[in-house]
Amino acid sequence: MIELAIIIPAYKQEYFEKALNSICSQTNKNFNLYVGDDCSPYSLKEICNQFADRINLNYHRFEKNLGGKDLVAQWERCVNLAGDEKWIWLFSDDDLADSNCVEKFYEALSITSSFYDVYRFNTSIIDADDIFLAAARVSPKLENPMSLAINILKWKRGNSMPDHIFKKQKYNELGGFVNFIQGQASDWATSINFSYPKGLYTIEGPRVEWRRSGKNISSNAAKNKSRLIFGHLEFISWINNKFNNADQYIYGVKLSEIHIESKNNLAMVLKSHYKGIPWHKFIEIALIISKAFNEPLLKSFMFCFKINYVVFRSKY
Structure with a gap:
């Protein structure tokens, strides 16, 4: 067979x-x-x-x-x-x-x-x-x-x-x-x-x-950045919900480390690939981040604001 x-x-x-x-x-x-x-x-x-x-x-x-x-x-x-x-x-x-x-x-x-x-x-x-x-x-x-x-x-x-x-x-x-x-x-x-x-x-x-041909979806990600960032946010939310307290004892990795690295990852993605996203999109992003990390909306909004102030001033 x-x-x-x-x-x-x-x-x-x-x-x-x-x-x-x-x-x-x-x-x-x-x-x-x-x-x-x-x-x-x-x-x-x-x-x-x-x-x-x-x-x-x-x-x-x-x-x-x-x-x-x-x-x-x-x-x-x-x-x-x-x-x-x-x-x-x-x-x-x-x-x-x-x-x-x-x-x-x-x-x-x-x-x-x-x-x-x-x-x-x-x-x-x-x-x-x-x-x-x-x-x-x-x-x-x-x-x-x-x-x-x-x-x-x-x-x-x-x-x-x-x-x-x-x-x-x-x-x-x-x-x-x-x-x-x-x-x-x-x-x-x-x-x-x-x-x-x-x-x-x-x-x-x-x-x-x-x-890396320049013709596949990954190569052309920047062309769809206003939608792709929300796909990445879905991933960040998913990965923070995937594991539970028991897992950190089984695998020897703290849940707090996933939380920290998720934010570091998201900050890098926003800085590197998504300059030009308009203000209202970043408000949506802050709402999703607030829910994903179970933190106050204002804190999530300030996170978005601080990682790349120039984003808020650029045209989409």
């Missing part, structure tokens, strides 16, 4: 053939590949046909585009294409995987007796021309979910959906991915959520190459 489903929510064509080729080049081909065409204007089926005789490839075209409105909902309807496989690898239409990723995944399952609900690969960053830009910080082999949350808030982890393989049973138990506005930080929250309470296991060796 094939245990792994590799799923690609597809729309763009520019790097799609390269992405498929990296999957088809796996040294272990014990997987089924599912492609969910998000009503793309490009001929993705013709590209898929080039690989149909090399792997078990299942292509499905959706009649309505969904990813442009709700990225996470598009992920979920693509996951629904899968069969009886026990494991899901949600890949992308422009990233690349080293040829021994599947092989090392099955080795990790054997070593750990399939104990963990989430396995992941370390990542590298490449540009539009496949040129190596940087290697993301190497994650520890095993990390508990509370420590993972802290390190994500500190920008010490580069977790994204294409570098995760997760147990379908866990996905079903939790009702799918964590969905925030514009899919902002949904991959981070999902990584934490699925790895709770057992922890996350990082596979040593092979990497997923995440593409």
Whole structure:
């Protein structure tokens, strides 16, 4: 029985053939590949046909585009294409995987007796021309979910959906991915959520190459900043509600540290990426922060004001 489903929510064509080729080049081909065409204007089926005789490839075209409105909902309807496989690898239409990723995944399952609900690969960053830009910080082999949350808030982890393989049973138990506005930080929250309470296991060796092309959603985040900031605020609120007092004794991380690092993270995001948001938006932001951190509204408003006074004077 094939245990792994590799799923690609597809729309763009520019790097799609390269992405498929990296999957088809796996040294272990014990997987089924599912492609969910998000009503793309490009001929993705013709590209898929080039690989149909090399792997078990299942292509499905959706009649309505969904990813442009709700990225996470598009992920979920693509996951629904899968069969009886026990494991899901949600890949992308422009990233690349080293040829021994599947092989090392099955080795990790054997070593750990399939104990963990989430396995992941370390990542590298490449540009539009496949040129190596940087290697993301190497994650520890095993990390508990509370420590993972802290390190994500500190920008010490580069977790994204294409570098995760997760147990379908866990996905079903939790009702799918964590969905925030514009899919902002949904991959981070999902990584934490699925790895709770057992922890996350990082596979040593092979990497997923995440593409910074200037054409994907992450690369174009600044263009949608007035909505994306509220997606990030949803993540900040979620992460502060995820853990409880018992967790800090189990995992050795204080809840106060998550609170502090959440504010530090939010301050950095606002300063670096969201200059130009109008006054009324910052009032909304202060309201959300007040609720997330259970603090007086005035204190939250002053927090917003102090981190970047110039924001209040700039035009949207």
